[in-house]
Amino acid sequence: MLLTCRRALMAMTLAALAFVFLYGSLGVYRPMEQWSWMDIVGEGGTALMSGFWAILILGSRPSGRVTLLLAGGLTAIMLGSWVDCLDEFFVIPKDQFWDNWLESLLTPGGMLILTSGLYFWRQEQWSLNEHMQKRERLFREHRAFDRVTQLANADYLRRQLQLEQERHPGSGALILLDLDQFHRVNREHGQQEGNRLLQAIAHLLLLNLRPEDLLCRYAGDRYAILLPESDLQEAAVWARHMQQSVAQLAHHTRSGIRLPITARVSWGSLEEAPEALLNRLDQALEAAPDFLPTHAALA
Amino acid sequence: MKTYQLNSRCIPGAYQPAMALEFARGQDVDVSLLLKGMAWDEHSLRQPEALLSPAEHLQLLHNLAVALPGGDGAFLLGQGLLPGHLGALSHALLQATNLGQALELLQRYQAWLSPLLAPRLMRLGDETLLYWTDSCALPRQRAFLVEMMMAAVTGMARWLSGQRLPWRYTFNRTRPAHPEQYAVHLGSAVQFNAYLDAMAIDSHWLEQPWPRGNGAGVEMAVAAAEQELEGQPRRSLLTALHDHLLAHVRRPPGLEACADMLGMSPATLKRHLAQHGTHFQAELDQVRIHVTLQLIHNQGYSNERIAAYLGFHDANNFRRSFKRWTGLTPSMLRHQLQPDGLD
Incomplete structure (x- = not known):
């Protein structure tokens, strides 16, 4: 300084x-x-x-x-x-x-x-x-921001979930979105390419959100989207929408290779306790099939 | 027997330490921060003949953990660690025909593939358990190393098998501040406050052929590795002691006999153990616990038979000792390791 x-x-x-x-x-x-x-x-x-x-x-x-x-x-x-x-x-x-x-x-x-x-x-x-907007709501905690995507982390998300349950009991929904086969991007194109992809997806999701929504980086290649005052049907529609926009993204590495990206989603309403809800959504993501049909087989 | 300790120069700088630097750079961490207070700079560390001591490698990983407080550093670094690029050994892993062979290679060549934590395999009923004991770890860094090595094996198996394998994990630690990192990087079948740092999988997965598998290739790579690594120590002092006690657990040798086997004086052995934050009796107790687990699961032994096997006077004596070692009775521990013991 x-x-x-x-x-x-x-x-x-x-x-x-x-x-x-x-x-x-x-x-x-x-x-x-x-x-x-x-x-x-x-x-x-x-x-x-x-x-x-x-x-x-x-x-x-x-x-x-x-x-x-x-x-x-x-x-x-x-x-x-x-x-x-x-x-x-x-x-x-x-x-x-x-x-x-x-x-x-x-x-x-x-x-x-x-x-x-x-x-x-x-x-x-x-x-x-x-x-x-869409990166933080109601209160600021600069230590919660992730260094790669500049999104808030899971701690911030947990506090927001609790806050939302207190402010609007019985409404609100949460979506988790996980990229398929992300580990292969890191392995085959390098960690820096992996980080670039994470940033691109963060931007894409931000563009697709409403002003009152909140996007967090839950951990690794898993994002969390908090939809305040929304119900399960809306969450389902939004989750599918996010999934489709990710699949539509034409992401290229610095060397010009097109990376086909798909994602799995799970969603739930905020009626459960935050930790139980997150556990359930994590498990739902694991149960979903995780493969890239367009990715070449292991060479 | 030739072994390595905290201050032996035995870790090729161009492999795991260089990978840690590379990883840090990708995360926008100043690489010179990681080498702070060390005799190495980035250039000298990358030289083919550069050998770091476990203490130096530990220091480097400690600096990395401090520079990346998010809780994901160990997982992200670990994910790319294996098979790595350690010449013939990595080639062997890359061509492993199945998980069983990969784990066997990992265990046999642990001094190079996992120099700080010793991977150990144990059959428990229909399951195979990969658990980790200290090789050259220090207690304050154990959690980081366990996260790193479990992510390494998980990542390697996922990549080489082409699918996510249904591992179950137990951790000898309290619930971490960032449980979501475990959920995303390892999966939700994770249990904390367990006795062992272990990952378990149904044994049939060990036999499933891997798409890249090439048995002949593995043999050639292993032969080349044997030539490259000739004359270098293959086990750390702690691991060699653990192995020796395991082999003679029914009539465990004393400190003097073990020191003799390791080619050092009892006082030197004591001093080395203290450096690692442990002592002889603690090591022996640990081995007995692991053997007890296997006897309960695989032989269905009662407490009386285990007591007799391990040379205790009676079952009560054994139960009391076991409680003292682990804080649990033998049956509670058995329950912890069963699939339905997970919640």
Whole structure:
């Protein structure tokens, strides 16, 4: 992170040093007996922390207006506190007002900039939530997201199942979808191709879902689709639909080989306890025949 | 007898360790993280003469497990591990005529195909049990290794037979945080809190011919492998001790006799066992448990006859000891391993 925002870090350090130089050349050094340690620690600490926050923002967000406002506001607050802190070491002659101006402009100005940054950040977040539709519902848990497909995992699914049962008892359905012979894709075309296929299927399923549905990567090549407030008939229709769209997909490896993909599905209503339901749907998938008619026999 | 231990250089770096690196790369993990703190870099590890010690391989797998916290790392890595690309041995596995032959090869050449966990076959009634004992494993990594090797055998059998085989699995562990990984990668016939880490299958599956099977090819590949591997240790210290105790379970030799057989002093043997987190009596007890299982199933022995067979004074004494070893009575354990013992 320090590497990516090295320039910002250098600019902040240079500004802080420039203030030291300004105070040193125009002010009179205060003897140590007059130092107020409480103020030094408080103001210096505020400056350090604000600077650290600015670096965190710059290091973790894509650059753009919101990032600039957030980091700029924090930097101004940092410099304001730094000036406050320097006041403890140097006495500026009474006939000079520039130091008062610096103090009263930097900190409040920084706060204003930061506030506007937070306001735009909120707008930005709304448009990002649109992107997360069908990948998350009701609550966010960033640790639950799978690194390959960017879908939430089985833990997240279990919590969602429980939540849905509490919110709408007696309705809602769950579909499990498992790719046939997926292990052969990994073995014959490599794991990276396997991951590409998993991503493709995730996109395909997302496109086929309604806005209120939730898609999770259950484990391996098995996906889970939560259909809130739906009944078994609807689930059956949707499950068949997903199965057909997977079979229709013309997926190609990087080297241009067409991989015929088929999937098995199982579905159930949310009336059972989550763990029992998942077990039953897992078993139903295992009982279904698992073969690829169009895949060449083992060569 | 020549054996390998935690610090013996015996694991070809270009095989399983390189596969672990390759797998990590596919999962977008920084490969240098896996080799952190080790004397190897990726280039030196891939050299044909590079040999890692089990301790180093364990460290590498530990780093991998830390880098992939999702709970699926062991299964995904394991799935592609066998037959692998270990020259003649992998050729032999690839041409195995049936599951029985593949498992026999796996057991015979375990030092190369499964250097950290020892695969063992046991006939229980109509079933064949493939169970895993420590070869060079450390307790904290046992769960990862068991997941990895069971996924490896499952994946190999599925690929070479062209169908999913009806394995049943038992695990000597509590219910994991990610049971769905077991369900998807192994199947739903999985039981936790069992005594053995084992996978069982009806014995008739061992005879079913495999589409790629080529008996003559296996013989040639095995002959070539024997030449390549000549002079290298074929068993870990723990496995050799286990084998020796198993062969003489009716009159088990003591620590001194076993140390003698292994060509080391009793103190050295004790020290090696401690390094693996075990001790002599624990190993002997483990062997007796496995033998008891077979006697109950295959011979239908009563507790009295087993007690006499294993040299106990009486059946009560045996039952008490057995309870102490496993926390279960012999009949409870027998029930656990039956098909209907699974729920």
